[in-house]
Amino acid sequence: MEQFLRLEAAWQVTLERTKAGAVETVPLVEAYGRVLAEAVRAKAPMPPFDRSALDGYAVRAADVRGASPQSPVELLVCEEVVAGAMPERVVAAGQAARIMTGAPIPSGADAVVRKEAVERVEVGREDAASSGEQVRILLEVPAGEAICVQGEDAPIGAELLAAGCVIGAAETALLATNGDALVSVFRKPRVGILVSGSEVRPLSGDLLPGQIHDSNGPMLAALVRDLGGDPVLYGQVGDELDAIARQVKRMAEECDLVLTTGGVSVGEYDLMRDAYELAGGEVLFWKVTMRPGTPVTFAEVAGTPVYGLSGNPAAAYVNFVMLVVPVLRKLAGFAHVLHRPVKAYLESAGRTAVIGLDRFLRAELVAVDGRLVAQVGRGQKAAILTSLVGIQGLVRIPAREQVQNGALVEVFLLKEEAFAR
Numbered sequence: 001m002e003q004f005l006r007l008e009a010a011w012q013v014t015l016e017r018t019k020a021g022a023v024e025t026v027p028l029v030e031a032y033g034r035v036l037a038e039a040v041r042a043k044a045p046m047p048p049f050d051r052s053a054l055d056g057y058a059v060r061a062a063d064v065r066g067a068s069p070q071s072p073v074e075l076l077v078c079e080e081v082v083a084g085a086m087p088e089r090v091v092a093a094g095q096a097a098r099i100m101t102g103a104p105i106p107s108g109a110d111a112v113v114r115k116e117a118v119e120r121v122e123v124g125r126e127d128a129a130s131s132g133e134q135v136r137i138l139l140e141v142p143a144g145e146a147i148c149v150q151g152e153d154a155p156i157g158a159e160l161l162a163a164g165c166v167i168g169a170a171e172t173a174l175l176a177t178n179g180d181a182l183v184s185v186f187r188k189p190r191v192g193i194l195v196s197g198s199e200v201r202p203l204s205g206d207l208l209p210g211q212i213h214d215s216n217g218p219m220l221a222a223l224v225r226d227l228g229g230d231p232v233l234y235g236q237v238g239d240e241l242d243a244i245a246r247q248v249k250r251m252a253e254e255c256d257l258v259l260t261t262g263g264v265s266v267g268e269y270d271l272m273r274d275a276y277e278l279a280g281g282e283v284l285f286w287k288v289t290m291r292p293g294t295p296v297t298f299a300e301v302a303g304t305p306v307y308g309l310s311g312n313p314a315a316a317y318v319n320f321v322m323l324v325v326p327v328l329r330k331l332a333g334f335a336h337v338l339h340r341p342v343k344a345y346l347e348s349a350g351r352t353a354v355i356g357l358d359r360f361l362r363a364e365l366v367a368v369d370g371r372l373v374a375q376v377g378r379g380q381k382a383a384i385l386t387s388l389v390g391i392q393g394l395v396r397i398p399a400r401e402q403v404q405n406g407a408l409v410e411v412f413l414l415k416e417e418a419f420a421r
């Protein structure tokens with residue numbers, strides 16, 4: 001068994017043991033936040049017909065050449081075209097069709113003049129087509145003016161969305177425009193969460209001296225939700241080998257991914273590795289060269305990836321962001337599985353000592369004079385929770401490197417999709 005892995009090796013080993021989840025079809029209105037399972041192509045050109053971008057008059061550009069307030073061009077209005085209906089007449093030389101924004105361009109016309117640049121010649125009769133109503137065009141426009149051309153947004157057959165993208169507002173609008181009432185998405189990964197430690201108690205119930213509330217369970221459930229997964233809380237187990245093994249086996253059978261916390265260090269009651277093996281699992285590593293969160297175990301139990309995270313709350317958090325996220329993204333069907341860190345300038349309140357492990361510091365990302373700055377406060381210990389509030393990512397200080405303030409560092413984001421690259 002490989003024991004102490006570098007981060008990159010841990011990503012490789014865990015992703016090899018992870019498969020994208022099953023696919024299901026859901027109504028578009030319920031697809032927000034889900035990951036698209038198949039590429040979507042335009043079923044028709046977008047827009048589906050040439051249409052007017054303005055309220056005004058559809059004309060032949062050649063007819064209005066040289067038009068100005070001083071030398072207007074008079075045209076005969078041949079019909080009125082409203083949005084939602086098709087024109088019935090051809091705009092002949094010397095004619096114009098009154099047209100509304102979004103209405104189809106009548107044949108014969110090749111430009112639209114905005115209403116504000118047109119004067120109606122009052123003749124006192126109602127029906128434009130039969131009355132011989134005239135308009136004065138006060139502006140020259142080139143051919144194509146104010147026309148949204150059929151297929152300019154996307155031609156028929158063009159890929160609108162790639163598989164593996166997250167369905168947000170823009171994606172929803174595209175799918176709706178394309179007439180996709182049902183969409184094919186990856187099933188949300190079901191992630192079982194178990195916390196260990198005899199001192200850790202659920203929120204309900206009083207604490208005896210020496211006991212603490214479980215914060216890892218609720219925190220991991222929130223992180224899983226952030227990534228679009230379905231967390232299932234399996235409660236807490238004491239430091240008892242058989243009980244942990246039974247529970248882990250059951251979870252591995254019921255879930256797509258299992259997360260446990262605690263019991264992965266070297267203490268007398270750190271039983272997680274043995275429990276995974278007792279559950280019939282294959283343990284692949286039990287430490288990663290990262291801090292916090294060095295003790296972290298990965299196993300496969302009943303074909304399901306099982307991650308044993310550090311018990312220290314901030315270590316469990318960093319383990320999740322740096323190690324569980326790629327696994328969860330693969331299960332969830334994301335096109336991008338590995339992190340895509342951004343670069344920012346380090347501004348740290350404390351000096352970070354050189355160590356043989358990659359160190360991860362909690363950082364707020366702020367723009368200072370147009371530069372992205374990663375502000376790192378004090379309180380970086382693995383048991384400190386308060387410094388996790390309000391951060392956007394984790395700065396990596398590579399092993400054995402002295403990184404000074406002002407240096408460009410990698411920041412691993414919690415909400416990667418929110419950042420353009």
Ligand SMILES: Nc1nc2c(c(=O)[nH]1)N[C@H]1C(S)=C(S)[C@@H](COP(=O)(O)OP(=O)(O)OC[C@H]3O[C@@H](n4cnc5c(N)ncnc54)[C@H](O)[C@@H]3O)O[C@H]1N2
Nearest residue numbers: 195197200214215216217262263264265270310311312315
């Ligand atoms: N002799 C050594 N001791 C320790 C080492 C080591 O190398 N040698 N490593 C330390 C490091 S680093 C870490 S991180 C922790 C990891 O320990 P475990 O993952 O085995 O976690 P526990 O011992 O069960 O708990 C650690 C700490 O976190 C609290 N905890 C646990 N679960 C929860 C929870 N659900 N909610 C809130 N807080 C929780 C627990 O009470 C402990 O205080 O080991 C070091 N020791």
Ligand code: MOO
Nearest residue numbers: 292293294315382
């Ligand atoms: O690796 Mo531990 O997480 O530093 O406290």
